[in-house]
Amino acid sequence: MNYPLVARGVYVTARKDMRIYYRKAPVFIFGLILPTFLFLAFFVGRSLDIHTYFPGFLAMSLFFTASSVGPLIIPWEKQQGTFERLLTLPVNIPILVLGDTLAGAGFGLIITLIVFTVGALFLPLAIPIGMILALPLFFIVGNVCFASLGVLLSSPAGRVPANIMMLAALVRFPLIFISGIFVPLSQLTGSALAVTLFSPLTYLVDGLNGSMGGTAIMPLWLDLLVLLGFTLAFLLVASWTLERRALRGL
Amino acid sequence: MQAVVAEDLVKAFGQTKAVNGMSFYVEEGEFFGLLGPNGAGKTTTIRMLTGVMRPDSGRIRILGMDIRKSPLEIKQRVGVIPEVGNVYPDLTGKENLVLMGRFYGIPAREREERADRLLQELGLAERSDDFVKSYSKGMRQRISIGCAMIHEPPLLFLDEPTEGLDVQSRRMITEKVKQMNRKGSTILLTTHNIEEASRMCQRVCIINKGRVVVTDSPERLRSTFEGLRSIEVAFDKKVDCSLFSSESCVARAEEAGDKVRIYTADPDEAIERIIAIKEKKGLKIISMATLGPSLEDVFVKLTEGKK
Numbered sequence: 173m174n175y176p177l178v179a180r181g182v183y184v185t186a187r188k189d190m191r192i193y194y195r196k197a198p199v200f201i202f203g204l205i206l207p208t209f210l211f212l213a214f215f216v217g218r219s220l221d222i223h224t225y226f227p228g229f230l231a232m233s234l235f236f237t238a239s240s241v242g243p244l245i246i247p248w249e250k251q252q253g254t255f256e257r258l259l260t261l262p263v264n265i266p267i268l269v270l271g272d273t274l275a276g277a278g279f280g281l282i283i284t285l286i287v288f289t290v291g292a293l294f295l296p297l298a299i300p301i302g303m304i305l306a307l308p309l310f311f312i313v314g315n316v317c318f319a320s321l322g323v324l325l326s327s328p329a330g331r332v333p334a335n336i337m338m339l340a341a342l343v344r345f346p347l348i349f350i351s352g353i354f355v356p357l358s359q360l361t362g363s364a365l366a367v368t369l370f371s372p373l374t375y376l377v378d379g380l381n382g383s384m385g386g387t388a389i390m391p392l393w394l395d396l397l398v399l400l401g402f403t404l405a406f407l408l409v410a411s412w413t414l415e416r417r418a419l420r421g422l
Numbered sequence: 423m424q425a426v427v428a429e430d431l432v433k434a435f436g437q438t439k440a441v442n443g444m445s446f447y448v449e450e451g452e453f454f455g456l457l458g459p460n461g462a463g464k465t466t467t468i469r470m471l472t473g474v475m476r477p478d479s480g481r482i483r484i485l486g487m488d489i490r491k492s493p494l495e496i497k498q499r500v501g502v503i504p505e506v507g508n509v510y511p512d513l514t515g516k517e518n519l520v521l522m523g524r525f526y527g528i529p530a531r532e533r534e535e536r537a538d539r540l541l542q543e544l545g546l547a548e549r550s551d552d553f554v555k556s557y558s559k560g561m562r563q564r565i566s567i568g569c570a571m572i573h574e575p576p577l578l579f580l581d582e583p584t585e586g587l588d589v590q591s592r593r594m595i596t597e598k599v600k601q602m603n604r605k606g607s608t609i610l611l612t613t614h615n616i617e618e619a620s621r622m623c624q625r626v627c628i629i630n631k632g633r634v635v636v637t638d639s640p641e642r643l644r645s646t647f648e649g650l651r652s653i654e655v656a657f658d659k660k661v662d663c664s665l666f667s668s669e670s671c672v673a674r675a676e677e678a679g680d681k682v683r684i685y686t687a688d689p690d691e692a693i694e695r696i697i698a699i700k701e702k703k704g705l706k707i708i709s710m711a712t713l714g715p716s717l718e719d720v721f722v723k724l725t726e727g728k729k
Contacts, residue, residue: 174494174495177494177495177498177527178494180525180527181494181525184521184525187524188510188521192510192512192513253508254508254509256469256474257502257504257509257566259473259474260472260473260497260500260502260504260579261497261522262494262495262497262525262526263494263525264473264494418474418475
């Protein structure tokens with residue numbers, strides 16, 4: 173494999189996506205406005221301990237923002253007729269998938285850092301010294317993981333971005349209810365806990381809980397490993413699906 | 423060296439074979455045309471040759487490299503103007519060119535210089551900082567051409583590049599592509615504009631139903647079909663073509679604008695019959711010309727034969 177060509181392709185694709193898609197309305201609606209409303213709907217008027225729920229809400233905002241760019245890119249490119257041009261450039265489908273993932277992760281990371289900073293300003297967060305490295309690691313791995321999920325959601329897509337954004341919302345909404353955001357993982361037992369283990373978001377919520385001095389139900393290295401496993405699976409399935417579609421015609 | 427070698431290419435979509443055992447080659451520096459009616463397999467062939475789509479079977483060598491083994495290296499050295507390959511409407515004309523320059527790894531200063539030069543040559547310098555979404559179709563296609571040329575590729579694929587464009591854009595694009603060819607680039611053009619292919623291409627490959635029908639120079643193809651000679655006559659009044667088609671020396675007669683085009687294997691006898699009919703019907707001849715077979719005639723004859 174020609175690694176310099178691959179690295180350049182991933183970088184230029186991500187840069188192009190950042191320049192074009194960060195400013196699109198669906199990214200703001202599904203990536204920023206929706207999680208904000210969810211947060212307000214859950215919190216306003218209830219006497220909940222913000223310290224207990226903050227890692228979960230941080231994970232939710234990361235999840236929504238990181239996975240909001242990916243579903244838009246490929247359908248948009250197909251609709252504009254730029255997808256075929258991209259494939260004639262020195263890139264291939266796995267390179268495009270990686271580039272789109274990187275762009276989604278970048279957007280997620282920016283918003284995550286803003287939410288975290290605002291949280292840290294208003295809440296006296298007590299992050300253990302030993303977790304100083306774990307937290308950024310979860311931010312990065314979490315963003316890459318859910319950005320790749322966003323790309324995966326768009327991979328069987330046609331040419332209508334709105335349809336895919338709807339489909340993406342349908343997949344993302346159930347995940348936030350089964351991942352320990354609204355009910356702390358440490359309070360779940362039996363089949364409820366078993367269901368949460370199928371959601372990749374659970375491992376981010378647990379990892380952030382542990383990194384921010386809360387109670388984690390699994391070792392942090394295991395949370396990270398599972399997130400990396402999900403990332404790899406999302407990337408492979410997205411590439412495979414897009415390749416299959418390309419074989420059948422663009 | 424041969425710039426493009428396609429051997430026994432097959433590509434099916436479900437039960438339909440879009441390309442069915444196609445083989446041809448393009449010499450380095452050649453201007454080569456791929457001609458065929460709609461659905462002949464031109465776009466599928468271009469997509470396979472440019473690495474956008476994988477053939478079900480067959481071999482492709484581009485600039486001496488196997489496309490299965492070195493797809494990225496090949497794409498790095500070719501320029502493509504895809505049939506539906508648009509440019510980014512949310513970027514300016516210059517940003518589109520610079521973006522393509524980045525994909526090809528052209529250093530920053532050089533890609534800026536090349537983008538400015540191309541914008542000048544394509545007549546878009548004054549609109550270079552406007553978003554492409556405000557461009558006309560012809561201007562977008564000119565930017566698209568620029569995107570395919572920014573890395574000065576030794577091989578250029580063009581899939582119906584002038585389809586539906588205004589005269590000015592068509593001429594500008596044709597001239598730019600010819601200029602690339604004069605500088606040594608190999609050009610592979612698909613079109614169903616036969617006159618364009620006839621004017622520009624050194625050899626044409628006529629395809630139909632996913633197969634090669636014939637490959638030769640436009641002139642040699644014309645001479646092979648000398649039997650398709652015709653006489654084009656303009657009369658002072660509108661004339662029914664059936665007046666001529668009943669003559670034994672006339673293969674067929676059809677309207678061609680305000681003229682009648684009479685196909686014949688024996689122009690001498692046909693002219694005599696035309697004169698006889700003119701006198702009998704009291705007509706006046708405004709103009710008359712004998713024509714050799716056009717590439718269009720050859721194309722129709724060859725593709726009809728395969729139906």
